[in-house]
Structures are given as C-alpha cells and as structure tokens.
Amino acid sequence: MAATGEPILEVRHLVKHFPLTQGALFRKQVGAIRAVDGVSFELRRGETLGIVGESGCGKSTLAKLLTALERPTSGSVRIRGREIAHARGAELKQVRRNIQMVMQDPYTSLNPRMTVGDIVGEPYEIHPEVVPKGDRRRAVRELLEVVGLNPDHADRYPHQFSGGQRQRVGIARGLALRPEIIICDEPVSALDVSIQAQVVNLLERLQDEFGIAYVFIAHDLSVIRHISDRVGVMYLGKMVELGADAEIYDRPVHPYTQALLSAVPVPDPEGRERRQRIILQGDPPSPASPPSGCRFRTRCWKAREVCAEQEPLLQIRPGTAHASACHFA
Amino acid sequence: MGDSPAPATGHARHARRPSRFRSSGSSRGSGRRGRAQEIRPASLWSDAWQDLRGRPLFVGAAFIIIVFLAMSAFPRLFTSVNPFDAATCQLSDARQGVSGLHWFGTDNLGCDVYARVVYGARNSVVIGVTTTVATALFGGLLGLVAGFTGGAVDTLFSRITEIFFAIPSVLGALLILSVFRTGNVWTVVLALAVLAWPMTFRIARAAVITAKSQDYVLAAVGLGASAPRIMFRHILPNAVAPVIVVATINLGTFVAAEAGLSFLGVGLNSPDISWGLMIADARRRFLEAPGPLLFPALFLSLTVLAFIMLGDAVRDALDPKLR
Helix, strand or coil: CCCEEEEEEEEEEEEEEEEEEECCCCCEEEEEEEEEEEEEEEEEECCEEEEECCCCCCHHHHHHHHCCCCCCCEEEEEECCEECCCCCHHHHHHHHCCEEEECCCCCCCCCCCCCHHHHHHHHHHHCCCCCCHHHHHHHHHHHHHHCCCCHHHHHCCHHHCCHHHHHHHHHHHHHCCCCCEEEEECCCCCCCHHHHHHHHHHHHHHHHHHCCEEEEECCCHHHHHHHCCEEEEEECCEEEEEEEHHHHHHCCCCHHHHHHHHCCCCCCHHHHHHCCCCCCCCCCCCCCCCCCCCCCHHHCCCCCHHHHHCCCCCEECCCCCCEECCCCC | CCCCHHHHHHHHHHHHHHHHHHHHHHCCCCHHHHHHHHHCCCCHHHHHHHHHHCCHHHHHHHHHHHHHHHHHHCHHHCCCCCCCCHHHCCHHHCCCCCCCCCCCCECCCCCEHHHHHHHHHHHHHHHHHHHHHHHHHHHHHHHHHHHHHCHHHHHHHHHHHHHHHCCCHHHHHHHHHHHCCCCCHHHHHHHHHHHHHHHHHHHHHHHHHHHHCCHHHHHHHHHCCCHHHHHHHHHHHHHHHHHHHHHHHHHHHHHHHHHHHHHHCCCCCCCCCCHHHHHHHHHHHCCCCCHHHHHHHHHHHHHHHHHHHHHHHHHHHHCHHHC
C-alpha cells in the first residue's frame, strides 16, 4: 500500500463556484456558492488519500471535478501531466481511461435496465481498443470474479443483488479500464457496517493487486483511518489540514480536525473517561458568503482578530510535520 | 461519528426498496417457487409481465382488447353479413328488435346492427393505433431531445407545446377537419395527432429529465460515453415506461374522440362505418328503437374502458411506487 514513485494526480488551486442567478428572462448573477475554493494536493501511485469533512464541505464536488463531470471555475487537475479539467472530445475520453469513479449509492449508480454483465462490459464498448471484441465476455467474467461475484450471474439485473454486491458491480465497472486512479465518493456510506468492512477490504486488496491510487471520500473517520495513507480534512471548500494518517489522527493541529476527532467513538471504556469532547458551536456558515480570513473562525474557540484579517494558508508550520491552515497551529 | 450517517442512508435505501420489492412481490402469486425464481435472470420488463399476468384487471382488459382487435382484423369471423353490400339491407326490415336473425336488431335502413358494429371496429382500431403511434413517436422523440439537450432547445420546444395546449381540443379538431372537404381515416388521425402530441412530449420530457440526473448516467459520462449512447442506452430505456402507459390510456380516448368527431359530422362519413356515425344516425329515432344507438355505444364504452384499464395495470406493473 505504500506510496511509491512520482505523483500521478496533481491538483492545483482547484476552484468551483456555482453561480446564483436571479430573474427569469434576463438572468443576472447575484453571487456564487463556493463549493470548492482553492484545493491543492497530489496523489502518488498506489497511494490512498482520504478526504473527510462534514456534509456540504465540497467533498462530492471535488470528486466530480477530478473525474471531469464538472468543469472547474479555475485551477488544474493533471493526470500524469495531462490536463483533464479543460480537456474535450477525444482527448478527454483518453484521459478518462486512467481515472474512474466508484459512486456512493449502489441503488442508483447501476442502470436498472441493463444486465450486470452489460454494465461491467460497457467500458469496453466505449473504449473498444482496450480489449478486442472476442475477449470481452471473458474479461467481464474475470472482473466479476476479481470483485468476488459469481461470473455466472452476469446476465442478472442489478435489482437481483444486495447493496454490497451492487457496490462490487460498481467497483468492477471502475476497474474495467485498468485505471491508475479511482475516485471513491463515499463508496461505503450507503452500506451496512458489516458490508462496509468487506467492501473496504476488497478495495485494499485491489490496490495491492493492481497498484491503484485512491482518492477516498467519506465522512466516517474510522473508515478513512483504516484505508488511507494520507488524510485531507476539508471545511467549507478548503483543505484545512493534510498529512500522513498517523500524523492527522495522533497529532491534529487544526482546531476543526481536533473537534472532528474528538467525536469518534472510543471502544475503550477507560480512555472514554479521560478524553475530552469538543462540541462546536453553531452551523457551518453559508458557502455563498464565507467569513473573511479563516473560514473556521466563527466556530473556533481559538479565534483572535488575526483570524478575521488574514487567511491562514495550508503549509507546514513550526512544530508539526504536516501542513495545516491555522495561525495557532 | 459512525452513527450519524446511518439514519440518512437507511432512509435512502428504503426509498429505493420498491424496485427490489417488486421482484419478490411479483412472485407473490408463485411464491412457493421462491428460490428457483430468484436464480432466473429477470429484467424489469419480465418482472412487469409476471406481475401483470396475476392481475384480473389486466386479464379482463386484455381479453376485451383481443376480441376487439380480432373483430377489426377479421370481421368475417364474427358475422357472415357484409354491411357494405346494400343488398343486405331491406327497408322493410327497418327498426326491428333483437332477434335470432338480427342479434342487435336493425337500424333505420333495415341494416343489421350487429354486422355494422363488428365492421365499425376496424376504423376505431386504425385511428386509435395510428394516432397513438404517431403521437408517441413524435412527442416522445421531441421530448427526449428537449429533455436531454436542455437550455434553449428545451425552452423553444416547451413554449411551442404550450401554444398547442392553449387550443381547446374539440374546437381545434373541428377547425382542422373543416379545412378538408371530406373526412376520412387519415384526416381524423391528423387532427387528433396534432392536438395530442404535446401531452406525450411533456411526459417524455419529464421522464428524460428525471433519468438524466441519475447516478448511472453520470457513471456513463465518467466512462467517456458519447451523447447518443447515453441517450439511447441509458436514458431512453428508463424514460419509456410512462410514455407507454400514457399512450395506452390515450388509445382509448382517441377511439372515443373519433366517435365524437364522426358524430359531429366532421370525422368519417357514410358509406364508411363507424360507431360514432351509427350513434349519430340512430339518435333521432332513439325512443322508438334504442338498439341501433345503444349497441355501438356499448362497444365504444367497453373498448375505451378496456384501454384505460390496461394502461392503469401497465402503470402499476412498471412503477410500483404508485401503488
């Protein structure tokens, strides 16, 4: 699982603003939802980057930007040096071969009118150069076997499978083109806890076998810790802390990360006595009008005047080994 | 932390349950076969068919429709009298009651009402089916394009359909048909189709917009699928069900509309035979001889009812959420 070699995915200053418009006939823009507001990171071959954050912090928009389902307002997403964010037509189709997605909800991400074999085989129809026509049936059977499904079930329909099995179908579809990067947008949050573990373990096994790099988006901190090599914490469209998973979980420096981690249930009754829960006040501010300076200052117990005046940058600060965006880190 | 997402996702799963319930629900009648059936690959269409076969409403409607279709295709199976042959009508036999020779009696001109009712089915079927196919294809295709493309194309098409919606249907049909000197089957089809396609358009467009935002469409986009592939492989199969349902129900109303227009004198004309014409011809002598009016009216009602029931049953089978 260790990250090796050069970065295969480079994200620089990625910004996505959704315009807010007014008026029926003559639309004018009255503002913008800043869903993703200047996110940068890189991903190495075979590495897993976990992205955590609460609902509405821009995690899913980030996933859509990485897979070019949404176009960024500015910034760049490079896969092996090739820009995907502004690619079009045949070029975009080529770049997409290398970055695939596993979606959140296995009940809506599979076309109910197609058999599982057709769903998993569709990538080969779209990219016929990957596998010659005669071998496709065999390739689909192999994929189903790899994800732990019975290849004889290829002619069944999605509604004949359970949630966990459907998610395996979704993973098989993502694997079909043998991409180097798979974006997992909350791939287990729609599943029962017992099934979550199976799917997460499957993803880890596939990583070992094929050297895939994951961007793993979730709001469940335990799942993220289990699978990730590095973790990024998002708040209101910005990355507030980014580092190796042990660093983030054991020595969090950003107050938001500390608050998040304090909410993780501890299975040990002894430790439960001693630890302190940090309860945040209020709700996250609207991404249409984020606070000046540090976005977290409205809910932060450490906030001073400097937090309203200066925006803290995501950088390695004295005394820590990983990057964080807090003046008091 | 692990707890917080559970209620939401649990809810989301429940919302999607019906599609899975249906597969087991459909085997309710044959539940004892249980396991064996589970193994069999079942598409949504074959599930729907399993479901339909067990519905008395569907079986009844289908029986009436099959009889009616047979009548229109092979009227000789039902009667040996050819009502187009003037020799079969004897003025001296006018307005006879129900008898062994004339099952439904005779009309003003002494023609056999039963034979005319049987032969009248063909025009109803041709007009009903042709209009339905024309509106489903035209409205459905425009709806698919408008819903999929969105933006200016969608706005343009939608405004055009609203213009058609503003035309009162009876008045519109009268106007269109009065342009033609003589009415026949095709002018009636034209008038009905021109006024009915906007409804199909709206339903198809709404279904396409719903299907377009589904995750599996996004997944196909993410794979690099072309627009035609997404449109015809992913969106169309998932948007076609409501169009089929509405088309089935509309078929009945088209049959009724043809009768109405013929009754008003702008649809079919003698010597064509149509239930609407028969009702119009018989209305003056209704009190003396109700048969010539009541029998075609009964067949008309039965046919319309059968298609509406069929549409309802098909809708329930295809979309269990409406149950």
